[in-house]
Amino acid sequence: MSDSMSKNGIDDANKDNSLSLNKQEIESLKHFLGSSTGYYIQSFEKIIQGKKYQFNPAATAFGSLWAASRNIWVLFWALLITDILGCIFIARNLWGADEYPEASLTLGIATLVLGRLIGGYTANNFYYKFYSKWRITPDILNGSMMERVIKGMTLTLAILPLTVYQFSASTVADFLETFPTSRKIASTTAKAIDGVVEWLTITFEDMFDSITWAIRGMLDFLELLFIGTPWPVMALILLLLSWKTAGWKVVGFTALSLSYLGFFGFWDKAMSTMALVGASVFICLIIGAPLGIIAAKKPRFNAILNPILDVMQTMPSFVYLIPAIAFFSVGKPPAVLATVVFAMPPMIRLTALGIQQVSPSVIEAMLAFGASPRQILFKAQLPLAMPSIMAGINQSIMMSLSMVVVAALIGAGGLGYDVLSSLQHLDAGKGLLAGLAIVLCAMILDRIIRGRSES
């Protein structure tokens, strides 16, 4: 690409004593530019002297390709987009897809010209900035100018024609509208998965049954504890807990929340929800904390665990219901399991983080006094990671409570069921009341636990 619109050579530039680039810099600049050195050296001089906007004819004429050849990819994409927009408008005029063809033609030409003009006036600035960066890290300039032009052309050819065609043509070819595939691919795969699930359910029936049995046992015990205990006793215990851990303000808040639950008839359901949350968080803790400890100590285990946790955290919570139902049918135990899977990642992550944050000098001191790995874990790492672990428990509780409504879909019952049924019956008032009850449960637990980790 030829940029040498200006005829001024380097010699002229060197003669001028007022230049702010010295000889050495000009040598390196020449190496940087590769071609049309005279023009750009002069232009950069002007930029250094404060004259910011200059017209670059080559950039205007060749647009994104000029930017590609000069390695300024931000400008490349910006100019490519204005080009595409302009072309779309013009093409709509040509193919008559528009109601007002003249308007779109004008708009198209205006977009194209304006884009190129802005590009032309800012090109040298972009280029100078890139040059400044290059002076600090020379390896950002890669490939020859020819390679970059080819790269730019390939990108333009891959993107521009199809996009313009799709947006401007009145009828678009089928293969563009939808991804060319057959439904069979998905259905056979799904069937295969079904087969595997069925096989697993039959083969490991005993195992799934015993897990269900264990969780049901725990839930029954917790429900007995929460619901079976007379409500005044339960309320007193919760108030005492908040006073012990967080002080009078939180006691007031807890009292108000509990009376809300009582007066609106949510007490039993709230307690059943708390039992469910309690069971889930307990399982999260006994599985998540050890995993977190191992992850903190074994980088390789952490490397495997991390992507799994990422998946667990990004997966929409509804998805967890599917395997839960498949293996454990409906009811409270699968609801607990789905909640556990959803609420466990923060427990693991925050435990690992807390342990990793323990200062190496403390570990060294423990070693120097003859501590065994177990003693280091229990006497230094775990106590020092406690605030972080508490935050993990807190997070798990919050996520479990947010899962309550979703889990109600597979029979978790409790407050979530109220929200769900009012959603089905378009009963806004009842649904909001139940929703508020869930929020209050969450806040009571949050205050109590946060108070504990802060004290």
Added chain:
Amino acid sequence: MLKEKKKRVAIECLNVWKIFGNRSVEALQAIKSRGLTKDQVHEEFGCVVGVADASFQAMEGEIFCIMGLSGSGKSTLVRHINRLIEPTAGDILIEGRDINHLNDRDLRKVRADKIGMVFQHTALLPHRTVRENVALGLELRHVDESRRLKIAEQKLALVQLDGWENRMPSELSGGMQQRVGLARAMAADPSILLMDEPFSALDPLIRRQLQDQFSELARDLKKTTLFITHDLDEAIRIGNRIAIMKDGEIVQIGTPEQIITSPANDYVAEFVKDISRLKLVSAQSIMIPLADYLEENPLDLTLCPVAPPDADIDELINLAIDHEHPILVANRDEKVGIITKRQLLRGIQGRDVNE
């Protein structure tokens, strides 16, 4: 010096090498067979030489200072003594026992019973009270709770921190925290103390106080101490002997006076240059033999003030101010040498008398 030879060796390092990096063994072989420099090792093997062929002996009850600038390998070397760092090559003997061949359990026992350690950044457990921190070592050895807390209190009294037992470490000043660290190191009554730049992070006044306090304690308790410092003044104040390290190598080992009066090379000489010699250089190292002096200058020795051979320059100056005549150096009744004003002044300067 003679007295020290009778004492037993408490810590002995024999040709200890520590090379950091994945290819440390290869690198060590290359150093030994081809004599590579540290830079070459770094380039060729990507390994860093931490300690190079260090050997020394620390006697029972001695305070042995290891002095060097940051990066000289002194902290690395001291961590070999309780095997917080494993050597690439070489042996470390604690009271004659090779610590590198201990299994995990025995190693923990040696660390707990024999070796106390004090760290530059205290490394106290922030979630425990001062008393519980001091009791840590005993707790790790499963000493009964009431007994270990009682011992902790005694040790805290030893470093004059009685009354602070129930505070948290964060409530204490830096100097006090360091004293807690010292009490913690002494709680198990180990025979060896490792002190890794314990006073470096403190301000000069507190540092000096702690140095004095520590010297006093060390004299009373007679524990073998390896004291790491980057401050030659501190090493001289505290140490019976000093090892000077540079780039992982021990450049010179000697008493403070030996190091001051005859530095092994320019590097040591550069350090020694600004050290006050008043308390370190003794009469015997600057005097001239009596016979030599009398040959040239007849003198009535009865007029001269008399000083013992181990009198330091400070005392000699006091004598010189009060008397006109040269100072006679006498070991009991045996007259051995003469110190004129010229020798005294040269001695203060640290230059040869004949210059």
